[in-house]
Amino acid sequence: MVNNKNTVWITGASSGIGKALTLEFARNNIFVIGTARRLELLNKIKKELADYGNNFEPHQLDVTDYAAIDKFHKKVLSNYRIDCLINNAGTTSFKKAIDDSIADIENILRVNLFGGIYTIKTVLPEMIERQSGTIINILSVVTQKVFTSSSAYTASKSGLLGYTKVLREEVRDKNIRIINVLPGATVTEMWPNKVVQKFGDSMMDAERIANLVFKLYSEKSNMITEEIILRPLKGDL
Numbered sequence: 001m002v003n004n005k006n007t008v009w010i011t012g013a014s015s016g017i018g019k020a021l022t023l024e025f026a027r028n029n030i031f032v033i034g035t036a037r038r039l040e041l042l043n044k045i046k047k048e049l050a051d052y053g054n055n056f057e058p059h060q061l062d063v064t065d066y067a068a069i070d071k072f073h074k075k076v077l078s079n080y081r082i083d084c085l086i087n088n089a090g091t092t093s094f095k096k097a098i099d100d101s102i103a104d105i106e107n108i109l110r111v112n113l114f115g116g117i118y119t120i121k122t123v124l125p126e127m128i129e130r131q132s133g134t135i136i137n138i139l140s141v142v143t144q145k146v147f148t149s150s151s152a153y154t155a156s157k158s159g160l161l162g163y164t165k166v167l168r169e170e171v172r173d174k175n176i177r178i179i180n181v182l183p184g185a186t187v188t189e190m191w192p193n194k195v196v197q198k199f200g201d202s203m204m205d206a207e208r209i210a211n212l213v214f215k216l217y218s219e220k221s222n223m224i225t226e227e228i229i230l231r232p233l234k235g236d237l
């Protein structure tokens with residue numbers, strides 16, 4: 001039997017922005033299914049949320065593995081009413097195009113672009129059937145401005161931006177909201193330590209981004225924030 005509680009599925013929930021999103025949504029009484037590869041970190045988050053009842057269910061899942069996602073959908077997700085998918089899992093290399101190996105490039109595209117599309121394809125049919133749902137994609141300012149040493153990353157984020165812009169027009173009349181969040185530099189483990197040490201004070205906090213995303217999710221009316229750019233007040237790094 002399907003649990004009718006509105007459920008939010010957050011990918012890449014084990015650290016950084018995904019962890020902050022998980023804490024923010026669960027503390028605001030939303031049931032969260034959080035996935036990532038590092039199950040031990042997800043279990044730690046579950047302990048951090050001990051005071052918030054059973055609002056968090058962690059599961060190990062690699063977003064590059066469509067067969068695993070499909071199995072996860074049949075075994076776990078189909079038991080819940082997935083009201084919102086937050087496509088957050090992501091990775092980069094910080095290398096110039098000439099230095100990225102084919103394996104680096106494939107990994108970035110598989111996680112950031114294909115991972116996003118796989119998860120969207122997983123939740124979309126039930127959202128269309130229910131005529132409601134929200135898909136939030138954590139993209140990046142690299143879709144708006146050129147940054148060197150991020151060619152594959154920019155291709156992946158721009159790819160998902162394009163895909164979801166088309167999807168939005170296809171599902172608008174089904175009452176499905178597509179919200180694209182484009183953050184600039186945010187303190188997370190994605191950045192090398194030396195960058196955080198040097199620029200950390202002017203970079204954004206994952207917690208503030210999570211708080212804003214929660215507000216965007218909660219604004220359920222005939223109005224939608226379709227795309228939002230978040231930058232450090234002092235500008236890009």
Ligand SMILES: NC(=O)c1ccc[n+]([C@@H]2O[C@H](COP(=O)([O-])OP(=O)(O)OC[C@H]3O[C@@H](n4cnc5c(N)ncnc54)[C@H](OP(=O)(O)O)[C@@H]3O)[C@@H](O)[C@H]2O)c1
Nearest residue numbers: 012014015016017036037038062063089090185186188190
């Ligand atoms: N930090 C920034 O400045 C910034 C700016 C703009 C956008 N973003 C975006 O924000 C999102 C979160 O990144 P973050 O900054 O919070 O970095 P992070 O702390 O490194 O988080 C990345 C998350 O993605 C997950 N992940 C990576 N590969 C995965 C895979 N194959 N399968 C499943 N999960 C995977 C990681 O979990 P596991 O390793 O446990 O699998 C981790 O939870 C990314 O999409 C990133 O591009 C970040």
